[in-house]
Amino acid sequence: MVKSGKQARRAGALAESPSHLMHRALQLALDIYSEEMGPGGLTQRQFAVLEAVSVKSGLTQTDLVRATGIDRSTLADLVSRMTVKGLLERERSTLDARAKAVRLSAAGAEALETARPRVIAADKRIMALLPKGKREGFIELLGELGAAADAAPELAKDEAKALKKAQKDARKAEKAARKAEPKPEKAPKPAKAEKAPKAKKAKAAQVPDSEPVG
Numbered sequence: 288m289v290k291s292g293k294q295a296r297r298a299g300a301l302a303e304s305p306s307h308l309m310h311r312a313l314q315l316a317l318d319i320y321s322e323e324m325g326p327g328g329l330t331q332r333q334f335a336v337l338e339a340v341s342v343k344s345g346l347t348q349t350d351l352v353r354a355t356g357i358d359r360s361t362l363a364d365l366v367s368r369m370t371v372k373g374l375l376e377r378e379r380s381t382l383d384a385r386a387k388a389v390r391l392s393a394a395g396a397e398a399l400e401t402a403r404p405r406v407i408a409a410d411k412r413i414m415a416l417l418p419k420g421k422r423e424g425f426i427e428l429l430g431e432l433g434a435a436a437d438a439a440p441e442l443a444k445d446e447a448k449a450l451k452k453a454q455k456d457a458r459k460a461e462k463a464a465r466k467a468e469p470k471p472e473k474a475p476k477p478a479k480a481e482k483a484p485k486a487k488k489a490k491a492a493q494v495p496d497s498e499p500v501g
Contacts, residue, residue, distance in 0.1 A: 316413050323409040329402045332357055332365060337374065337391065337399040344390040351389065356436055374398055 301307045320331050329337065332355070339354040340346055348366060352359050366389060369375045374395035377387045391399070414422050 315416075316409075319412050320406070320409045323405045323412070324402065325405070328405065329398055332361075333369060333374070334399070334402050334406060336362075336365060336369065337395055337402075340375065340389055340391050341396070341399055345388040347386040347388055349386070353437065356433070369395070 317331060324330075335355045335357070336351060339351055342354075343350075346354065348359070348362055351357070351366070352362055355362070357365065366375060366377070370377055372394075373392055375389050376392045376395075377389055379387065414425075417425055
């Protein structure tokens, strides 16, 4: 619960940080899950994968990403290890020849049946930590956050497309604005200065020959 007033100030900023509080709640939930599941039991992610595959057999890894919320690289490694353990079986998808479909093996179905009552017990312990009047609202809020997480990739794609389009439109508008600007008139070339006429060279005066002395 988010603290307020003096209590929150004494606890510091972490008491009002949703990410920190959710991390602590997650750690508590995983600790309770591990206690109920016992050593050697399915991890929370393994249970999520088996439960998703049990609902609809033949899911591809892309389908499992959507169904479980586990990121693609982690899921690929997880499915590979669960296949080696014999909990899952993989085969060529009938819908996409490039993809592998996943289904429960007999061992996987048995492990899932064993795990279900233990997961229910863990969930009951977690919910018992909250007042009865807040439990339903708590589940609804978690559902809304889960839906937001599912929608996040598509929203990111839409935002990226919108940004790309806005940048393209801005470039077009800038180009159109440059074309619409009147071109500056060229300054007239300065008139060439008239060349001064060349001065004619004066001819040297001819000196008459001296008269002979008589």
